[in-house]
Amino acid sequence: MSEKVKFGRSKVFFDTFHRRPGPIKKNMHYCPGCGHGILHKLIAEAIEYHGIQEDTNLIAPVGCAVFAYYYFNVGSISVPHGRAPAVATGVSRAKPESFVISYQGDGDLAAIGFNEFLQAANRGEKMTVFFVNNSNYGMTGGQMAPTTLPGQKTTTSPYGRNPETEGYPTPVCEIVNALTAPVYIERVALTTPGRVANAKKAVYKAIQNLKERKGFSLVEVVAPCPVNLKMSADQVNEFIEKQMLNYFPLGCLRDKTADMEPGKLPAPVIRDEESVRKILFPVRSENGVAADFRNSSAVFDQELRVKIGGFGGQGVLSLGVMLANMARLRNFNVSWMPSYGPEQRGGSACCAVTVSRNTIPSPIIDRGGNLLIAMTQAALDKYLPELRDDGVLIYDHTAVKLPQLPETMQTYGIDALAIADEKLGSSKFANSVLLGVLAAVLAKNGMNEADKADFDKAFAEAVEEKFGKKPGAVEANIKAYEAGKAAL
Ligand SMILES: Cc1ncc(C[n+]2csc(CCOP(=O)(O)OP(=O)(O)O)c2C)c(N)n1
Ligand code: SF4
Incomplete structure (x- = not known):
């Protein structure tokens, strides 16, 4: 893998990024200092490096993640809240030639979509999940998420998250690590150049696993959301380093990829439209x-x-x-x-x-x-x-x-x-x-x-x-x- 810092725009991005429509004309979709942008860059470069742009499908649900389709020049599907792993499963089963990425926020993955995510992980779907943990619901203005820390103030926990009533931060990687099927689980952060370099390695590895159809890979990215945490870029990095990482320790929790034979996605049982239609609508005759x-x-x-x-x-x-x-x-x-x-x-x-x-x-x-x-x-x-x-x-x-x-x-x-x-x-x-x-x-x-x-x-x-x-x-x-x- 190339360790060189890459300047310029990856080919996997669109040639032109359009600004967000609305009164503040200079805005892009992501706020200044947001972690999504850094992660986008790493993923785009990894897709380019592994040469899978043509057949990549990136599934992004509701949440700031959904803006991914403004940037990635791959097959993009935006889906309802929490549904990315289900849609990703469908796409990968129906299109065995595709490489399917599910790109999700913490509200999305660990709250409304937790069951679907865990089921996909447990089935060992051949997909890679990038999980952006920024400790709050970013898109909707900073509500408490499953990853919000004890004592952390959000718009829905104005006195700070109280574990007695709101529970503890959900350790997603550790929970997935209790399952048998997943092949690769790593948690990374984006706070320093060194951490970004580690994140890059994890992203490249997860994309390689995807390319080689090794199985279910999860990369959790502890990421800044400075706007909703009401912090400067420095403050949010300090918050991540000194507080978030206590609950979400970095590192690789599992890497079974060396033991896994490169696999193939199972060929779908039903591929032609006519037989699908007959199964779904049995009473219909030929012309519908x-x-x-x-x-x-x-x-x-x-x-x-x-x-x-x-x-x-x-x-x-x-x-x-x-x-x-x-x-x-x-x-x-x-x-x-x-x-x-x-x-x-x-x-x-x-x-x-x-x-x-x-x-x-x-x-x-x-x-x-x-x-x-x-x-x-x-x-x-x-x-x-x-x-x-x-x-x-x-x-x-x-x-x-x-x-x-x-x-x-x-x-x-x-x-x-x-x-x-x-x-x-x-x-x-x-x-x-x-x-x-x-x-x-x-x-x-x-x-x-x-x-x-x-x-x-x-x-x-x-x-x-x-x-x-x-x-x-x-x-x-x-x-x-x-x-x-x-x-x-
Ligand atoms: C079914 C449904 N429920 C609730 C919402 C409102 N909603 C939009 S984004 C969001 C939170 C997203 O937070 P997260 O997944 O952490 O992503 P982030 O925006 O922080 O990247 C919520 C609750 C919705 N759009 N659809
Ligand atoms: S609200 Fe947070 S997660 Fe969403 S774009 Fe802004 S900084 Fe990023």
């Missing part, structure tokens, strides 16, 4: 549609992109769920994305439903919708711009005043709440009324007789699935649905 689905009507050929908006309490979100479930029961691909928040306090409510024979790339509908159900003026004003000019608008005509609309747009004014009240004695059935209206709209748009019957059947099945255990609820919803069909 269930064999028993008779939806020959052209109206089902296009992707249905629906936005439903109204007030919390109008059944907006469950209308979307019902529609998504109806499509799911017929083996369409579906997505349902609610907009939570103020609606729980009686404000606006919205959801987006996409129904498609094809893969749905994103559940977001912010343009190109072909159906809008607007129960309030605010919902109409907000979501009308997203509706295509030849789309369908179903609206509550007592609550909504229509603006000038393109002639190609179909509009159907309906007072679903009043119909539900009148026919069923409760406005809570308005969503089933609206699904009945939708059935009628689809019928007007060329749904053939067989598909009309099947739409009714899918509704009945979805209602049974949702309300089957509630006495009378299935019948009431079907009555509401029929009332909606008759209302047009």
